[in-house]
Amino acid sequence: MALLGNPFVGNxxxxxxxxxxxxxxRVDLAGELEAIIGYEAHAMSTNDERxxxxLxxxxxxxxxxxxxxQQLLYILSPKEMEQTEKGRQEIITQQQQNFQPAMQ
Structure with missing residues (x-):
């Protein structure tokens, strides 16, 4: 929700x-993701194609x-990029295995 009235609230x-x-x-990223959810929810709640x-x-x-x-975060925190890439690779590997559980 916007905090109107104080132009310095985010300083x-x-x-x-x-x-x-x-x-x-990271907080900014969360805000952007929250905005996406909101816009999509509003789009799904109407039949007005315009x-x-x-939205x-x-x-x-x-x-x-x-x-x-995300790219700014990677520049500031190379560890963030490394860990994110590890997670991406895990999913790619699982996808290549058709998300079947690993044999033990």
Missing amino acids: SPKQLTPEELAQAI VKKV NHIADEERQHVGEL
């Missing part, structure tokens, strides 16, 4: 360390923001 009281900035970007088209377009723009923020 940080100090310069952020790289670690604090990475954490702030409204659906606009889905806005949701796609938010997805681009997710990509931009």
Whole structure:
């Protein structure tokens, strides 16, 4: 929800360390994902195709923001990129095995 009235509500009281900035970007990512969920929920709740088209377009723009923020996070935190890539590779491997449980 927007906090109207105070134009400085989002200002940080100090310069952020790289670690604090990475954490702030994670919060920004969560906000973008939350916005996507909201726009898509609103699009699904109407039969007005004009409204659906606009809301889905806005949701796609938010997805681009997710990509931009994710890349910034990777620049600030190479460990984040390494761990994310490990997770991606795990799913790719599972997908190649048709998501069958590993034989023990």
